[in-house]
Amino acid sequence: MECCRRATPGIPLLFLAFLLLSSRAARSEEDRDGLWDAWGPWSECSRTCGGGASYSLRRCLSSKSCEGRNIRYRTCSNVDCPPEAGDFRAQQCSAHNDVKHHGQFYEWLPVSNDPDNPCSLKCQAKGTALVVELAPKVLDGTRCYTESLDMCISGLCQIVGCDHQLGSTVKEDNCGVCNGDGSTCRLVRGQYKSQLSATKLDDTVVAIPYGSRHIRLVLKGPDHLYLETKTLQGAKGENSLSSTGTFLVDNSTVDFQKFPDKEILRMAGPLTADFIVKIHDSGPADSMVQFIFYQPIIHRWRETDFFPCSATCGGGYQLTSAECYDLRSNRVVADQYCHYYPENIKPKPKLQECNLDPCPASDGYKQIMPYDLYHPLPRWEATPWTACSSSCGGGIQSRAVSCVEEDIQGHVTSVEEWKCMYTPKMPIVQPCNIFDCPKWLAQEWSPCTVTCGQGLRYRVVLCIDHRGMHTGGCSPKTKPHIKEECIIPTPCYKPKEKLPVEAKLPWYKQAQELEEGAAVSEEPSFIPEAWSACTVTCGMGTQVRVVRCQVLLSFSQSVADLPVDECEGPKPASQRACYAGPCNGEIPEFNPDSTDGLLGGLQDLDELYDWEYEGFTKCSESCGGGVQEAVVSCLNKQTRELADENLCVTSRRPPQLLKSCNLDPCPARWEIGKWSPCSLTCGVGLQTRDVFCSHLLSREMNEMVVLADDLCRHPKPSTVQACNRFNCPPAWYPAQWQPCSRTCGGGIQKREVLCKQRMADGSFLELPETFCSASKPASQQACKKDDCPSEWLLSDWTECSTSCGEGTQTRSAICRKVLKTGVSTVVNSTLCPPLPFSSSIRPCMLATCARPGRPSTKHSPHIAAARNVYIQTRRQRKLHFIVGGFAYLLPKTAVVLRCPTRRFRKPLITWEKDGQHLISSAHVTVAPFGYLKIHRLRPSDAGIYTCSAGPAREQFVIKLIGGNHKLVARPLNLRSEEEALAVRKGSPKEALQTHKHQNGIFSNGSKAEKRGLPADPGSRYDDIVSRLLEQGGWPGELLTSWEVQDSMERNTSSEEDPNAEQALLHLPFTMVTEQKRLDDILRNLSQQPEELRDLYSKHLVAQLAQDIFRSHLEHQDMLLKPSEQRFPPVAVPPHKHVSSFSSSLRTSSGEAGGGSRRPHRKPTILRKISAAQQLSASEVVTHLGQTVALASGTLSVLLHCEAIGNPRPTISWARNGEEVQFSDRILLQPDDSLQILAPVEADVGFYTCNATNALGYDSVSIAVTLAGKPLVKASRMTVVNTEKPAVTVDIGSTVKTVRGANVTINCQVAGVPEAEVTWFRNKSKLGSSHHLHEGSLLLTNVSSLDQGLYSCRAANLHGELTENTQLLILDPPHVPTQLEDIKALLSATGPNLPSVLTSPMGTQLVLDPGNSALLGCPITGYPTPNITWFHGGQPIATTTGLTHHILAAGQILQVANLSGGSQGEFSCLAQNEAGMLVQKASLVIQDYWWSVDRLVTCSASCGNRGVQQPRLRCLLNNTEVNPAHCAGKVRPAVQPIACNRRDCPSRWMVTSWSACTRSCGGGIQTRRVTCQKLKASGISTPVSNDMCTQLAKRPVDTQACNQQLCVEWAFSNWGQCNGPCIGPRLAVQHRQVFCQTRDGITLPSEQCSALPRPVSTQNCWSDACSVHWRVSLWTLCTATCGNYGFQSRRVECVHARTNKAVPEHLCSWGPRPANWQRCNITPCENMECRDTTRYCEKVKQLKLCQLSQFKSRCCGTCGKA
Secondary structure, three states, rough: OOHHHHHHOHHHHHHHHHHHHOOOOOOOOOOHHOOOOOOOOOOOOOOOOOOOEEEEEEOOOOOOOOOOOOOOEEEEEEEEEEEEEEHHHHHHHHHOOOEOOEEEOOEEOOOOOOOOOOEEEEEEEEEOEEEEEEEEOOOOOEEEOOOOOEEEEOOOOEOOHHHHHHHOOOOOOOOOEOOOOOEEEEEEEEEOOOOOOOOOOOOEEEEEOOOOOEEEEEOOOOOOEEEEOOOOOOOEEEEEOOEEEEEEEEEEEEEEEEEOOEEEEEEEOOOOOOEEEEOOOOOOOEEEEEEEEEOOOOOEEEEOOOOOOOOOOOOOOEEOOEEHHHHHHHHEOOOOOOOHHOOOOOOOOOEEEEEOOOOOOOOOOOOOOOHHHHHHEEEEEOOOOOOOOOOOOEEEEOOOEEEEEEEOOOOEEEEHHHHHOOOOOOOOEEEEOOOOOOOOEEEEEEEOOOEEEEEEEEEEEEEEOOOOOEEOOHHHHHHHOEEEEEEEEOOOOOOOOOOOOOOOHHHHHHHHHHHHHHOOOOOOOEEEEEOOOOOOOOEEEEEOOEEEEEEEEEEEEEEEEOHHHHHHOOOOEEEEEEEOOHHHHHHHHEEEOHHHHHHHHHHHHHHHHEEEEEOOOOOOOOOOOOEEEEEEEEEEEEOOOOOOOHHHHHHHOOOOOOEEEEEOOOOOEEEEOOOOOOOOOOEEEEEEEOEEEEEEEEOOOOOEEEOHHHHOOOOOOEEEEEEEEEEEOOEEEOOOOOOOOOOOOOOOEEEEEEEEEEOOOOOEEEEEEOOOOOOOEEEEEEEEEOOOOOOOEEOOOOOOOOOOOOEEEEEOOOEEEEOOOOOOEEEEEHHHHOHHHHHOEEEEEEEOOOOOOOOOOOOOOOOOOOEEEEEEEEOEEEEEEEEOOOOEEEOEEEEEEEEEEOOOOOOEEEEOOOEEEEEOOOOOEEOOEEEEEEEEOOOHEEEEEEEOOOEEEEEEEEEEEEEEHHHOOOOOOOOOHHHHHHHHHHHHHHHOOOOOOOOOOOOOOOHHHHHOOOOOOHHHHHHHHHHHHHOOOOOOHHHHHHHHHHOOOOOOOOOOOOOHHHHHHOOOEEEEEHHHHHHHHHHHHOOOOOOHHHHHHHHHHHHHHHHHHHHHHHHHHHHHHHHHHHHOOOOOOOOOOOHHHHHHHHOOOOHHHHHHHHEEEEEEEOOOOEEEOEEOEOOOOOOOOEEEEEOOOOHHHHHOOOEEEEEEOOOEEEOOEOOOOOOOOEOOOOOEEEEEEOOOOHHOOOEEEEEEEEEEEEEEEEEEEOOOOOOEEEOEEEEEEEOOOEEEOOOOOOOEEOOOOOOEEEEEOOOOOEEEEEEEEEEHHHHHHOEEEEEEEEOOOOHHHHHHHEEEEEEEEOEEEEEEEEEEEOOEHHHOOOHHHHHHHHHHHOOOOOOOEOOOOOOEOOOOOOOOOOEEEOOEEOOOOOOEEEEEEEEEEOOOOOOEEEEEEHHHEEOOOHHHOOOOEEEEEEEEEEEEEEEEEEEEEEEEEEEEEOOOOOOOOOOOEEEEEEEEEEEOOEEEHHHHHOOOOOOOOOOOOOOOOEEEOOOEEEOOOOOOOOOOOOOOEOOOOOEEEEEEOEEEEEOOOHHOOOOOOOOOOEEEEEEOOOOEEEEEOOOOOOOOOOOOOOOEEEOOOOOOOEEOOEEEEHHHOOOOOOOEEEEEEEEOOEEEEEOOOOOOOOOOOOOOOEEEEEEEEEOOOOOEOHHHHHHHHOOOOOOOOOOOOOOOOOOOOOOOOOOOOHHHHHOOOHHHHHHHHEHHHHOOO
């Protein structure tokens, strides 16, 4: 806006400049004068935590200026950041770390609390004093100061109160409450004086509870403070406060300062645990501690939300309440906790109007009157008090109190109680009738009825109430007696009366009448009416009266009759005898001294009625032994009818008689244990209980037997139930760790940690992390913290060594190891696996080099060729030639062909034969130094050999000379040398005859031949050479003998026959002539006539022979002397590469002649020991006993082995203990020497020459090392020892031996210089205590403790080498001590199949026919034994008629469909390298049968009901089995036998408990307890209690029952249907549900948890929720193209019926439609000049077209202007 004002002042421009801003919201009618558009939505928060800022924009719609701001701010994200997030200002500084400041990088730290400009980003370079302002403004939401909530917004510091509101100035009080008044905590201050002593070194100063703030303690004196803490979860901690500093103790910051004479402790709080400050005695003087802190009031009143409105429309009210809240446990507690603190003032309920909208039925103009006048408040209303629960002695009475509301018409209706909670509720219970109950009052005794001797006296006993009035209501049980015996000391002078004299009639009558007087009371009681007149006028008669159960109704003061069973106590007699005097008509005079008449009448009455037994009561127990009580009745002796018990004499009542009953054992029933604690405290847990089927055999023996579940008839009660079915608090739930990011060398593994809530249905609800208050478990951890194995790290290949043609590339390799810390380190190369040569060097081929027309002598390669022709005349071992010539040679000659080059690297020379590329083989060696070696010539070697050095090429032709000095033709169709040999053996002459060459060199028919030019250039000299050989004077016989020797493969002596050699002395070894000489002869011959050509050729050839012979004589000194000194032996190629076979065919010349005369002797190898040699020569020749160190240039190694013995020894070669495998590179020479061509690293090792004959053997080794590196002679054998006491092996072997053997491990090493040996076991160095001798290790009496990996390390200055031997201790097969594994295997294989384990002694299993069985073979040993099964001594695989399966690697044999043929002995044979073990088991097929067995226990221990049932058992092979197996068998008849028929000892007998007097709230129940003795006859007689007391304690006869409170769920009426709208016309209504006693006392809900809880909320239909969102049409878009167009519309919540707008929250159940949107977001076409806004006419009027921003948007309009 500011820029626009500067451009063009004035209101119209202000309006148009706003077109350049993008509007954020739709219009709103509520803004003043309609000038402003509606506020747009809030932007995203500038921070995600720690308090940020968000803004909202609006647009001015008026052409005039709008008052106010177009932007507003609010705070957001007001949640604390996690500790790892760091400081927000520090994050902004660190963002500049990678930006250079004055050409240098710095690490920036924040500079906070700048007084001049706190909202600029000032940072200080770490480690320097450099402070720089890196940005003029910090990001919105950054705190201005570190200890303040004020935040920077747009570069200005804005005040923020503790309520996180912008512009707010409210602060926290001392209690930490924002804008509080300090009432939620109390100031605690005090001082403590130490009272420490030698016996009491520590004492508590003060306990500071959780949540306290602003704590300060000062200790003065020598003692020392320390802290103990206890968190709300119970975790304890301690901090010694040993030094000055700031500590974090249980997440609370503690600032401690220590001075010589005092200590100061400060904690800002709030404390996150209970802190106990203690003092420790540190000096003789006393210390004083002063402390002050603010302690939170833990229990506080908390105001509830408003209850639902009292009316849905037309005006209602709603109230709040208050509840007492425990801050530590975060739950609501009883109100008395809050009353404890005087500071706690319970908030008064708040009342507010609600639902003021007119009701739909009214005219809509209802006036809302003040509530006190028009709408009276709800009030408490009580019913009358109930009758008192007790007529005296203090009772209670109750009434119902309910909350009622009176409407305008005066109608009173009951409403929810919370509406009346603004006043105290009236009491619903009060005491009553607290006066004393009536008591018996005894009058004075009457005079004794006699004047001498024994008599009676009487008294009147009255029931007197608290007013002193004679009334009823006293308990008859507590009434004092009205008569007693009395003795007059005066002696009588007449016979003494046997019975006391009854009272005279007046006294008797008065006492009886007073006794029977009774008044009606508020307790139901028997009220007798007056007696009727006597039924007779004289003599004995009867009187009757009516006895009613009546009660006094106090409120109406009327008497009501009740059923007889409502009155307690004995019912008074309704009939009695009466005496009407004598019937003689005389009225006797009453004489006090004579009452005979009356007594006589009473005696008659006694004789008329008497007691008799009448049957027994019902048995107290239905089974297991109960008691029956004899019924005693008062009978009329004459009529035998029942009479009132008062008519019978009480003293004559017969004794109580009991008898046992129902002695049979009880049927099976379920015994149920208590529920276990719930498995979960929330969500949905489980409770279990024990439920088992049992039956009681005898109550007197208390014998109970547990039975199988199927024997109980009733369904089994459940053993599990759900519990604690309510939602858990949110908690962290970590998932499983993911795999480690690396396999070694230290990696990271992650897991997902989610905040979830376990719901009451067992499901989980995923929640935002802020819902979980506990610290979040780690979601990342280190793993695989061990070193990686060493590995080669290869560099990139170098560039090709040549710029064209074929070259080489190399690369370097280092041995690397990644440590467990993740750091890579370079280690010794011996720790890495062997690296093949091909890994470090490889050939490379670039474009073929160009061949220029003129060879450049300066730059192009050159081959120095020799143009000669060579003809071999005598046998030689080896001949050397240079390329460029022709050679005609004898078979079996070794040929070395050299290719001397200049300006070319020799390793790049390539060879071809007959146009095919040559590579090294066993027969032909292509050396990397420019030469080719053919080991022993054979016919297939003839051909043209080509040497190539870049573009330079030279050839060499080799032809073979056969028998009769003829040239040998090359084999055409023979596939191998063996086939050629076979042909030669069959017909030597045919094989070696002269052939016509395949190219027609010697054929006279070819045109080329006629011109003297052979067709094949390689054959042009063949004719001349053939003629030369014919003229050369060859002894034909000798040549023939050579060929026969060749074909027979017969050995020759190492020296030639001297006579034969002498015959050849006149010839040179090899005739040499220049090609030029032979070309001249061919040219001369071609010019001669054809008929003279043969003659000329003989002449020219003879002349040639003389010239050659002459040149030979000139050099004879040089050529002949070496041949005289040492004739090379004739080399015979072996038939196969088997040294022992070829050696056996050879004999030395000495032994061939006179072997039979020499004595027999064992082989001996000749040793030629010298110092180790490192030879750089290309060919190394050495003898046994030496060490050879290969150099980089070594091309061949020849190992000699010379042995003597008779018979001649056979020679064989081994490398590192394994027989040498011969190849085209590793060769066995005719003299038994071993030659290695082009040695590689894999050839390094110990080579052993073994010489063997019939008498013994000898062997000697030679070490071949690489550049002097250490070498260990290793073997790869596996040695198994099961018997020998000692075993010796070379290192590298695997040793398997039994315990107790002595094991020697040899470690022969070599190296230049000599290598030093070190031994290890399982990578740990062995000490000197082990037996070490000359590199060998001796292990004596080995056991399983010696098992492991033994390593021999050889080291010298060139490196080190380690070889390992694994020592395994063999364990012969044996039976394991623990058999659980095999039993579990059997159970898992066939859970319901019979099984048996074999044993060395044998076991047995008896089975039904047709059954299946499992046989287990328990076995252990090392290595794991191999198991074979046998049946009847035969392998089970060969047994017919037996269906079987072998399972679990042989450990289990399953035999199916058993029959008689299947039974017998099965055995398992377990074998391993250490031994074998046989175990057996027998299967017996046998049937089931019933057996009448021993008697079961007697059913009773005494009495007359004891019986023994003979026990039936189902047997199989005399073993009891499940009776179900015998179900089909005939069951034998059995008869019970009487037993234990004897008197029982005295015992207490009890009847069943009576019913409880109350169903809840505590009642009592009683039973009768008597001491009885059960006779053998079965009759139970009562005996003295003392007899039972001696044996057992008397059982109780009264007990409490049903102690639980009488509780029930109570609930209020449903509230109005005015809850939040949850759908169209659908709202929620509530009611209160609470637990209470039947007396109306409210209890915690847990007390009613056993009862189903009624619902407290339900959906309801509400017209107020008949609402929906209504949208208007979109406004026109503000632009036709570009990025700035938007349009808006009105969105409001309206009532469906009235279509009037209502508050938007009523429509919140449906998503609110958008009220603005972008539109016409399309690029504006530059080619087409058109308007993109609808305000262009206004732009033109204001002459704003010259401004570029308006010109582009109003192109069409401004263009016309």
